[in-house]
Structure formats: C-alpha cells, structure tokens
Amino acid sequence: MAMARSFDLGRILRREESKGLALIAPPFVYALLLLAAPLGAIVLFSFWTQDFMTINRTFTLDNYREAFSDPLYMELLSRSLRISLAVTAITVLLAFPVAYFVSFHVAPERKSLWLFLITIPFWTSYLIRVFLWRVILAYDGPVNGTLVGLGLIEEPLAWILYSANSVVITLAHAYAPFAILPIFVSLEKIDRSLHEAGRDLGESRVMVFLRVTLPLAMPGVLAAVLIVFIPTIGDYVTPRLVGGSDGTMIANMIQTQFMRLNNAPMGATLSVLAMSMVGIVSLVMIVLTMRWTRGGKSK
Amino acid sequence: MTKPEPIIRLEDVHKYYGDYHALRGITAEIGQGEFFSLLGPSGCGKTTLLRAIAGFEDISSGAIMLGGKNMEGVAPNHRPTNMVFQSYAIFPHLNVEQNVAFGLRKSGLSAGDKTRAVGQALEMVGLGGYGGRAAHALSGGQRQRVALARALILKPKVLLLDEPLSALDKKMREVMQVELIKLQREVGITFILVTHDQEEALVMSDRIAVMFEGEIAQLDDPERxxxxxxxxxxxxxxxMMNFLDGTLQASGGLSVDVAGLGRADIDEGQIAGAARAGAVSVGLRPETLSILFEDDPKSARSAEGEVAEVVYYGDMTYYDLRLDGAARNVRVSMRNVVGRPVLEVGARARVSWDPRALTVFS
Structure with a gap:
C-alpha cells in the first residue's frame, strides 16, 4: 500500500518535472542556438587559421601568438580598454548627481516624469545621435563656433572630432540613461530615516553622504559601471563614425578581419581576447566593490 | 522634593506646514533625568514636536531651549540629543558593532577605547557578544536595542524615542517597557518618549503631556x-471612563446629583476645568464601581440596575450596566474571585460607588 502510494507520488513528481522541462525547453534551445553555439564557434575559430581562401582546421595557437606580438592589435586592445574605462568613469560620475537629484530632490509625484524625460534620447536611433554629434563637434560646428565667438580660442579645435575624445563624448551621452537608472533605483531603496540617523549621530551632510548614502548606493553604481563598460568596449559604430584613425577600437579591427581581410580566425581570436579582457576587468571591479561594501556581512 | 533644573524648556512653540497649524503654542519644561512622554492620537503633533527638538523640523515661532541654549538654527548633528527612530534606522551596510560606533568618529577616542565603549553599550542593552552580527540578521527587539546602544553611547543630554515599541509584538513590548525604565534609571539621561499607547505612557513615564490638535491638553504625572x-x-x-449626566450645586457646599447614582458631596479638586453649577457630566472609572453580592457588607452608597453586556477576560469581567434612571450604560470592571458567579445579561445587580471617585466635567 505504502509502496504503491510512493510510486504514485514519484510519478506525479516526474510529471511535474517534465512539465517544467517542457516549459523551459524553448528558451533553452533558443539560448543554446543563438548564444552558446555562436560563442563556441568563435572560440573554435580562434584556434584555426585562414589559408588564403580556405580555413585550415588544425588546432594552433598561431593567432594568439600573432595577436600578442603585433603592436597594432595590442594598441587597439589597450586603447579600447582606455576609451571604455574613460566612458564608464565619465558616464557614471555624471549620472550619479542626476540620479541623486531625481531621487532626493524631485517631488515623488514628479519622479516618473523625470525618468521619462531622461529616456527621451532613446526616441531617436543610435545612428542618428552619433551623426548629430558629428555635426555638433565638427570643425565648423556649434561647439567650435561658440568657443571662437566667445574669444576663448582663436582657431577652431581640430581634436574634438575624429579622435578618442569624440568617441568618449558620444558614448558617454549614449549610455547616460543606462547609468542613471540603476543608480536611481539603488538610491530610491535607501530608507530616508538612515540619513536623519546619520545626522542625529553627529555627522554633517557631506559625511552622511560618504558614510551612508554612497555605500548603500554602491550596488547601483556597480551595475551602472558594468552596464556601460561591457558594451562600450565592443562598440564599433561610434568609433567608425566619429573616431577617425585615432579613435579606432578593437571592434573595428574585428570587423575588418571578418569582412575586408577575410580572416575569420584572426577576427575570432581578437574577439576572444576582447571578451576575456571585459570579463577580467569586470570581475576585478565586482570583487573590489564587494570588498568595499562588505561591512554589513558577519565577520 | 525640589524641582530639578529643567533640561528642556519649550516656550510657546508654533509650527505651520503651509496653512496647517501643527503645533499651537507648546509650553513645557522637562527636568533633568525625567522620563517624559508625549501622548496623543496620530496627527496631534507629538512626533513633530519630537523632531523639532531633535532639529529635523524648524519651528515657525517660539523657542526650544536645551540646557539653557536656544536651539534655533542649530543643526541636528550639533544638538545634545540623540534619537531612537520608529524604524530604528539601523545602517544595513554596517554590522552591529559598526552601527553602535557610528557616532564615535569625532569622539577622539582611541580604537581600543572605542571598542571598549561599544562593548559596554552593547552589554548595557543586553546584546553583549552580538557585535559581529550583520544588521539584517537582527530581530525587531534586537534592532531596537542596537538603536538604543547607538544613541546612548554618545551620552546625550536627552534621548528622544519616536514610538520605539510600536513595531514589536505585545510580549516583546512589555519586556522592552520594563527594560527602558531600568535603563533610564541606570543612565540618568532625560528620555522623551512619543507614543499613542496610553498604557505604555502610564507604565513608563514620570510625567505625561497629553496632546490633541497641536496643543497640550494636560501635563501631569500618570496618577493624576x-x-x-x-x-x-x-x-x-x-x-476607560464612564460619563453620567448630573447637576452640580454650589450653594451650601459643593454637591452633585448624578443620574442613576444619587446625590453626593464633593470637594473643589473634583471639578475639572470650567464646570459651573448646573448641568454637568460626571466621570467615573470602571474600577471605582463595584458589584455587590449578597454576602457583601451593606454599602452606604449603592445603586441598582440591569446587566446589559458581559465581557469576560479571564482575570476580569467587564459588565455594562443600565442603572435605573440613567440614560447611558456604565461599565464596571470586576476581578473574578473564586466562588463568585459571573452575572448573566438581564440579571439585576447592585453596585456600590464612592463620591471621592467622581470627576465633574462641564
């Protein structure tokens, strides 16, 4: 009797289980086909070589050797890292005050309007926004025009367009809402009485910000850092359109390898290197932040 | 008993929020080492007053004197007060020890002295050994204790408590009430407690200010x-208070004629506020009335009525009685004594009463 019952129970459990599996199967297959498989293919390609028109499928580390020895690739990788770190730093530093203002100084009933306004740049396509920056930063564009008109400079600045600077400016603008929103959310979650408690316990506004607000907002800041840093390192539209030769990034080289040079294995190798770099830098940032905000955990 | 030097003097404090008049001329003195409560229904201004003392609200007019100094324009971090917040406001990113030590940054104590002070403060609130505990791993009662230790470690002149027990369950609340009283006696610091719970205020306070609509209606010790x-x-x-209609007579000594009870001589102290000769309302507490059973000695003053409602509490029974000749029911609370039956609805009952227990209101 008991045997029979447990057998039945097992069958029901298995039915539940198979139901669950059936439910996750489509997205799982989707993820497998469209994420894992291409990723695997890229890694596989990176160990092959291009033999003129055909691909030599013998396993070799030649591409990696070449990538590490060619100063051009290394320069592009380190420049991409520098540019995206600069973009991340500027975006997050500028996003924080905006998020802080909306969270702490905007009346609650106005907050959603503010968030809505912040997302307005998304109403136009990314490409159009990049082109607009090309106009704004141009040699005879409004920025130079204003600066010359004010008498601050005599000649229009040539270095603000077609350089690493213009890439940083354009990307920082494009990713601003992505940085503002997570920081805003983490600031919203902070219990307001904590600030009063900090003041009550003898700290000035600035010290309460440093000792209470900032540590509690760190998860949002970290999220903003990762959300900005990870995609910008692989961005290739912006450097292509406003970067000039000076602002070219690794993604442009990857594209060149795949398309123009018809060297998919080298492109794959550079992709793997760029991904590893993103992965390592992100991990370091996560670990550092976690160490910094560890206080609340038990020792 | 000589009156202790007041640590806080509130002088005609007014507070407006736009058109809303939240505090209407609060004047009071709170003594050194006193356990003082602000009691009132929600919206009566008690929390506003507490926050004004802490420095989180500016007052519109009047003065808050703390230790002889006018606190106008003094920021909360420069006031000799510390607060236990209703939500406790425990810093979630810090552990217990770091929470308690938060205010010690500018104390000039060495690291060793700080650790010792934190240990003592935790010991005092019964949390010895909890220093390394994460903030999120604390129960409600423990959070309350951390908030207390964090405030008391700074040795404030006045500790402000904003409904500190309202988030706790009944058992825990009673435990903490007793602990707070003990703690207050131990440290000798003035405590100002905001509460809407009259029982809590009666149990804990030396003096209570009852507030309605931004005004102090009465400031007295719990018994008075x-x-x-x-x-x-x-x-x-x-x-709980029963109110019966009555007629006050001032000719030939004070006396009051109470509907359902009869006539009694009273003295001047029993007349509250502006009651004048004529129609009055007579208040009496449920425990000052007592149902007479057959074997009780005959009481000089008794009245008869019918039991309208019986509420049984185990140790007590509350009876609602309709006294003959009275317009309203009166509530009588009786201890349940062995051998005494609980009366049933509809039964006739005799109650004894004492003229000294009456208070006459206008």
Missing part, C-alpha cells in the same frame, strides 16, 4: 492624569 483628567476628552483617551 488617570485620576483627575482635566477634560472629558483626556478622560476618554486615558483608559
């Missing part, structure tokens, strides 16, 4: 407040 409320409203708010 309970025995001699100055108005019907205070009487109703503090505990």
């Amino acid at each position: 407040l309970y025995r001699r409320p100055v108005s019907r409203r205070v009487g109703e708010f503090i505990g």
